[in-house]
Every structure is written in structure tokens, then in C-alpha cells.
Amino acid sequence: MTSPKTTSIPVDQPFLPHETLGYALKRAQQAMRLHMDRQLKEIGLNAPQYNVLVSLEAEPGASNARLARRAFVTPQTMQAMLVKLEQSGLIERRPDTEHGRIQRTELTEKGRSSLAQAHLAAQKSERLAREASTPDAVEMLTRVAEALE
Numbered sequence: 001m002t003s004p005k006t007t008s009i010p011v012d013q014p015f016l017p018h019e020t021l022g023y024a025l026k027r028a029q030q031a032m033r034l035h036m037d038r039q040l041k042e043i044g045l046n047a048p049q050y051n052v053l054v055s056l057e058a059e060p061g062a063s064n065a066r067l068a069r070r071a072f073v074t075p076q077t078m079q080a081m082l083v084k085l086e087q088s089g090l091i092e093r094r095p096d097t098e099h100g101r102i103q104r105t106e107l108t109e110k111g112r113s114s115l116a117q118a119h120l121a122a123q124k125s126e127r128l129a130r131e132a133s134t135p136d137a138v139e140m141l142t143r144v145a146e147a148l149e
Contacts, residue, residue, distance in 0.1 A: 039121035
């Protein structure tokens, strides 16, 4: 992997926080989240709940802690999300066979059906974002994330 190029902010110009890369990233992320929430509302989901269902599709039986890390939330927040998804009949949880305190979570049939619809809704947001960006935008954002980690 090549090292990222560094570009410095000119010292003779004022620092304008609302014109920074960080602000632009957050603004784009917020706009994407709101657009996805509007699309997913018809299915009865929001973007964080969609993230949980996508994670369970990729990793059936994932633990609360694993799901929290993938969704960028605390385990406590994830617990509340899982309770709501379970009450909605989209997931089911059961104790781990070896570690009874760990709950394993899986999609229900209703959850898989809702997720299929949610994928279509999320693709609309993704398509709009990609049409507004450059072809290498995902790679660029990945490089930014890796450089800052």
C-alpha cells in the first residue's frame, strides 16, 4: 500500500472548520443517513436497524458485542436495538450453547423478507451518492479511514 500524500493547509489562510474534509464527510454521512431513513421508513426500519440486519445476514449468530462494533454503537445501545427488532419479529435471540450469558442473534423469516425490501431502499441512497461522487470515492474514503485509524 502506498503512503497517503500529505497536503497542508496554507498557514497564511484562516482555518475554516465548515470547509474542512471532516465537516464535508460528516455532512455527507448525515445526508446519506437521513435519505436512507426516509427510504426505510416505509418498511418500518431506520438506518441503524438496517445495519444490524445486514450484519446478521453476513454473520448469523453474531453476539451483541460483535453487532455493536459493526454498527459503531455501544453494547447498551445495541441491546436496546435488538429488543426492538425482536419485538418486531425480525430477529430471534437464544443463549449461546457454551457461554449462557452470550445471546446469539439470527434473522427470522420476517426479518429476511424485510431485509430484502430494505436492500432495495438502501440501493436508492447508494446510487444517488455514487452518481454525485467520483468513481474512486469509496476507495478514497477507505484510505482516509485507514490513515486516521
